[in-house]
Amino acid sequence: MRVIWCCTSKIFGTIFRKMSYMNNQKINSFRNRVLNDDVLNVLKQLPDESLDMVYGDPDYNVGINYAGKNYTTKWDEYINGYIELAKESMRVLKPTGNLFMINYPKQNAYLRVKYLDDNTYDVQDYVWTYNTNVGHSPKRFTTAHRSILHCRKTKNNNFYKNQVAVPYKNPTDKRILNNLANGSKGRMPYSWFYFNLVKNVSKDKTFHACQIPLPLVEMLIRSCTKKNDDVFILFGGSGSEIVLCENLKRNFISCEIHTDYYQMILDRLGNNGKIKDEYRLDFIQQKNKKIPTQTRDLFTIGK
Ligand SMILES: C[S@@+](CC[C@H](N)C(=O)[O-])C[C@H]1O[C@@H](n2cnc3c(N)ncnc32)[C@H](O)[C@@H]1O
Secondary structure: HHHHHHHHHHHHHHHHHHHHHHHHHHHHHHHEEEEEEOOHHHHOOOOOOOOEEEEEOOOOOOOOOOOEEEEEOOOOHHHHHHHHHHHHHHHHEEEEEEEEEOOOOHHHHHHHHHHHHHHOOOOEEEEEEEOOOOOOOOOEEEOOEEEEEEEEOOOOOOOOOOHHHHHOOOOOOOOHHHHHHOOOEOOOOOOOEOOOOOOOOOOOOOOOOOOOOOHHHHHHHHHHOOOOOOOEEOOOOHHHHHHHHHHHHOOEEEEEEOHHHEEEEHHHOOOOOOOHHOOOOHHHHHHHHOOOOOHHHHHOOOO
16 A cells, blocks of 8 residues: 555656646746737736736726727626636636736726636735826726735735835834834835826826836836846836836836837837837927927927
8 A cells, every 4th residue: 555655656747747847938938028918818828827927907897008909808807807817817817926907997997707716716806096188088087996806826925015115104103113113114005096197298108198107117027026026027017017027127028019019119218218209109209309399398298
């Protein structure tokens, strides 16, 4: 009996090691690469339980124009696609992994109720607020927030409070002094946060239509990964989040379906993240070329 048990566990041990080796080889072939491909296509090629974090800032199905293509489809079609994306994202996460999905509240509410609540260990819905001067209506309050869904694959998800802690409000309080003495670097951030939108004049702004502020993404990445961990930035966009991974020494995988954005990402990765003038908005390009103000005004009229 003991001999059979020993042989079986040896065989299973060998199979397990071989599978881990093959998974690692597979991930290696994607590691620190951006693919000019459909994200679902790439996700489906990745092995189960191989990544530390997946982060998605997808198209929101509200008609934003990416590289000349207007993104809107039937609601059910959109939600089914979003569910498939989340399902594949959860599959590729390690048991210690975390998924974050940014979207408008309604899109994320559907994803949560129709899929995530029943298929992940835990779902949290965070709120990112920002100031805005668009979208006002005389009949309702102005939308100025987005939802960030955070899914933990298991109860043993990695989460590093001290990498994202914010200063205590009452650092002289007895209990707080005790926490600080025990190594705490501050309190856990709340489930809502304020980050400015990326303005047209921001140093991070490119010609991409919809960029997420980097301090927000940095907080998410730091919350659940360490150096050399593997992060899938599902949608490459302007490339800012990918450059951020490089700067934070996290490995990345990413996809961008539009060639213009893809080329910009490659260019940025080859130039320490720098955004060349040709990838900036027109009016910034004109400003940088120091065209006299009067002529410059002609360029900006009607934009
Ligand atoms: C909301 S934007 C991401 C912007 C990014 N967070 C940033 O800050 O630069 C979504 C991006 O996904 C790309 N995209 C849309 N559908 C895609 C797909 N199926 N596969 C890969 N990329 C896609 C769009 O071209 C767009 O650049």
